[in-house]
Amino acid sequence: MQMVNLKINGIEVEVPKDSTILQAAEKAGVHIPVLCHDARLNPFGACRVCLVEAVGNPRLMTACTTPAAPDMEILTNTEKLQKIRKTVMELLLINHPLECPVCDKGGECTLQDLTYETGLTNVRFDAEPNNTEVDHTNPFIERDIDRCVLCGRCVRICDEVVNIQAISFVNRGTETMIGTAFDQPWNCEFCGQCISVCPVGSLNNRVYLFKNRPWNLESVDSVCGLCSCGCYIKLDHEGNEVFRMNEAPEEGANHGYLCAKGRFGFEFINSMERETECRIRKNGDFETVDFEQALDTVSEKLGAIKSEYGSDAIGVLVSPRLTNEEAFLAQKFAREVIGTTNVYSLEPTTSLPEATYEDVENSDCVVTLNIDVTESNPILGLAVRKAARMNDAGLYVYYPSETALKRVATEMHTGTPDAVYAAMDELVAGKTKAAEALKGAENPVVVYSPYNTADLYYAQELKKAYPSLKLVAARSKNNSQGVLDMGAKNGFGPGLKETERGVNLRKGLENQSVKALICLGENVAVRTGWSEIERAYSHLELFMVTDPFMSETAKRGNVYIPVATYAEKNGSFTNLEGRVQEVQKAVDKGVCTDSDVIAALSAKLGKELTADVDEIREMIRKENPLYKDVDFNGGLVKYPYAIKGEFEKETVAAGEGSFYLYPAALRLHSGSYTRWSHDLAKVYGDAKLIINDKDAEAAGIESGNEVAVKAGDVIRVFAAEVDKNMTKGCVSLPEDYADTADLFTKGRVLKVSIEKSG
Numbered sequence: 001m002q003m004v005n006l007k008i009n010g011i012e013v014e015v016p017k018d019s020t021i022l023q024a025a026e027k028a029g030v031h032i033p034v035l036c037h038d039a040r041l042n043p044f045g046a047c048r049v050c051l052v053e054a055v056g057n058p059r060l061m062t063a064c065t066t067p068a069a070p071d072m073e074i075l076t077n078t079e080k081l082q083k084i085r086k087t088v089m090e091l092l093l094i095n096h097p098l099e100c101p102v103c104d105k106g107g108e109c110t111l112q113d114l115t116y117e118t119g120l121t122n123v124r125f126d127a128e129p130n131n132t133e134v135d136h137t138n139p140f141i142e143r144d145i146d147r148c149v150l151c152g153r154c155v156r157i158c159d160e161v162v163n164i165q166a167i168s169f170v171n172r173g174t175e176t177m178i179g180t181a182f183d184q185p186w187n188c189e190f191c192g193q194c195i196s197v198c199p200v201g202s203l204n205n206r207v208y209l210f211k212n213r214p215w216n217l218e219s220v221d222s223v224c225g226l227c228s229c230g231c232y233i234k235l236d237h238e239g240n241e242v243f244r245m246n247e248a249p250e251e252g253a254n255h256g257y258l259c260a261k262g263r264f265g266f267e268f269i270n271s272m273e274r275e276t277e278c279r280i281r282k283n284g285d286f287e288t289v290d291f292e293q294a295l296d297t298v299s300e301k302l303g304a305i306k307s308e309y310g311s312d313a314i315g316v317l318v319s320p321r322l323t324n325e326e327a328f329l330a331q332k333f334a335r336e337v338i339g340t341t342n343v344y345s346l347e348p349t350t351s352l353p354e355a356t357y358e359d360v361e362n363s364d365c366v367v368t369l370n371i372d373v374t375e376s377n378p379i380l381g382l383a384v385r386k387a388a389r390m391n392d393a394g395l396y397v398y399y400p401s402e403t404a405l406k407r408v409a410t411e412m413h414t415g416t417p418d419a420v421y422a423a424m425d426e427l428v429a430g431k432t433k434a435a436e437a438l439k440g441a442e443n444p445v446v447v448y449s450p451y452n453t454a455d456l457y458y459a460q461e462l463k464k465a466y467p468s469l470k471l472v473a474a475r476s477k478n479n480s481q482g483v484l485d486m487g488a489k490n491g492f493g494p495g496l497k498e499t500e501r502g503v504n505l506r507k508g509l510e511n512q513s514v515k516a517l518i519c520l521g522e523n524v525a526v527r528t529g530w531s532e533i534e535r536a537y538s539h540l541e542l543f544m545v546t547d548p549f550m551s552e553t554a555k556r557g558n559v560y561i562p563v564a565t566y567a568e569k570n571g572s573f574t575n576l577e578g579r580v581q582e583v584q585k586a587v588d589k590g591v592c593t594d595s596d597v598i599a600a601l602s603a604k605l606g607k608e609l610t611a612d613v614d615e616i617r618e619m620i621r622k623e624n625p626l627y628k629d630v631d632f633n634g635g636l637v638k639y640p641y642a643i644k645g646e647f648e649k650e651t652v653a654a655g656e657g658s659f660y661l662y663p664a665a666l667r668l669h670s671g672s673y674t675r676w677s678h679d680l681a682k683v684y685g686d687a688k689l690i691i692n693d694k695d696a697e698a699a700g701i702e703s704g705n706e707v708a709v710k711a712g713d714v715i716r717v718f719a720a721e722v723d724k725n726m727t728k729g730c731v732s733l734p735e736d737y738a739d740t741a742d743l744f745t746k747g748r749v750l751k752v753s754i755e756k757s758g
């Protein structure tokens, strides 16, 4: 790499050739104030706060945009510069209302800090205040134009990173402001990235607005507990209440980016609907009991079932909401305390991580197979967008309807699922432009969903055809990968070592050989369907469910124990890259963790299992070869394979109707937790059936009408939403809802009939 040498305030520094003066100063340890600059965005040079002097050059230059040149001598804090910087600040403050005491950014505003830093006490210029009305039309963002300093950070992040261009500079000259095109409603992903970069109180987080002041808050570094992207977050809390999820650009693989549900959907942690008391069912109804009584009931029942039917009549089902340490403990509990190999996870072991976000960002060809990645895994979606926008990667998208990637995709293959799979057949056969691109690429990446055999088949075929490509299995839950790695899976021990197989859960429930199930945090009703619960689980003599809420599954259990969310425990999660990251406790809601439940239950059954995170981690290192040397604070696990197994190419489940129903991901929800967040529910509450406008017209359906969806014996009613972007002949419903789960149990895509019902 070519380097340049220069001096900053007399300090010699060497930097790569394309560095800016600001980057050189950072390297030299010299502070230059900035306002419009953000290291993640292209240089802009709007605010002039970073002006510096080069010896021998009468013109001042902006450090954030000027390249460092050989032998430059830069001065950053001369008397001349101090004077000019003060004037720059005065100009910035002309229109800025001095309402810091009531501004939500007070205490964390760059303009406030710079005013203090420059020692400015008086503004010499006068201007009419704008007094523009504050905009509340976005459910999550308050926009107060009067406070805007036109730094353009929000516009740039929305364009360069999120690629939505929901906001831009509108008007000209002194009338310039940040707004939406033609003052239309925000066409927005609600990611809040713009709020996070706004250096003043112009764009504010409405969920946090007027709730607290930054100096009252304590911040705990942790990992988002909602999807497998594994975003590094700062959990800002006062006492035992979480006030906001903040970003940390310099930490984590997500570069400080969060999605709508991670940033705004945390309310479920503080929810008044959280349960704090254990219940046991007596004569059909739940009765409140204390923790000891609940565990006594469970241990007695387990003892009786074990002596009557043997250990293999007991199973332990582990949710990917659990930390690695909890999942490890759960499988130990099953295998060593109960003495059964019946330990289950609903996650498939067929796909393992092969690529990082960095691999995706730096790829020159990305193919996405049957997944709406910006919705299902928003931060992985940002990496895909970055590859296409910043790296000019070819982007080939296969999905039934148009997705947000349309703006940057080289080719979109949309159509009915059968047509999409036919296009994927051509790709595998090497006949298409996308196939040529994959062949010619240096770092090709394929993103797919590992939950459907047909998609696994195509991912595997592509891997066979193009062995150099890296597969990204876009898993759904926060610790989908970790629970598998920890051995909480039938037939797989810690480190994914193949072990003795227990009873198949579905079969064991159906033939009623499984009599007791300890269900740790898994909401089966949402992941596999209501009717399955009603039919297969109703015979259980013991169905113990832990969950922070009285979930759809917990309601069907006979013992319920409320447990902590991710904000209330220590441990680690492993994300879709195979990155292990520390989860840290921020608040205490007066309930125990799943580890506490397992440890207490073990003690009652006569065996000690520790709930201490450090001790469990020691055991993991000893027993799990994949985690032997992994740093639990950001380390990457190296996996033995990317995809393994025999997969059927069956694409569409048989059905009788004329519409293809496919499950759509929702950026605003990812399972049971987020549906307890009322702020998210204001934007998207109950599940809606999306239908194409022409199909809707032919069936006499309008948005808001109730429509019955029939698939075999299952009939469910949903409100319709007419959308011209939906492919003709297709309808979609979101995953992660109890009333949609039943419709997807027979296969990813179903043929259904629909009928207006109200």
Ligand code: SF4
Pocket: 157, 158, 162, 164, 165, 166, 167, 187, 188, 189, 190, 191, 192, 193, 194, 195
């Ligand atoms: S929330 Fe996200 S999509 Fe919406 S304007 Fe801000 S950056 Fe753009």
Ligand code: SF4
Pocket: 147, 148, 149, 150, 151, 152, 153, 154, 155, 178, 197, 198, 199, 200, 202, 203
């Ligand atoms: S709204 Fe904030 S981020 Fe956007 S231009 Fe104005 S001051 Fe900058």
Ligand code: SF4
Pocket: 224, 225, 226, 227, 228, 229, 230, 231, 257, 258, 259, 260, 261, 262, 263, 377, 378, 379, 670
């Ligand atoms: S839900 Fe997923 S993408 Fe969104 S902030 Fe959490 S981990 Fe990141």
Ligand code: FES
Pocket: 033, 034, 035, 036, 037, 044, 045, 046, 047, 048, 049, 050, 051, 062, 063, 064, 065
């Ligand atoms: S920070 Fe350099 S011009 Fe704004």
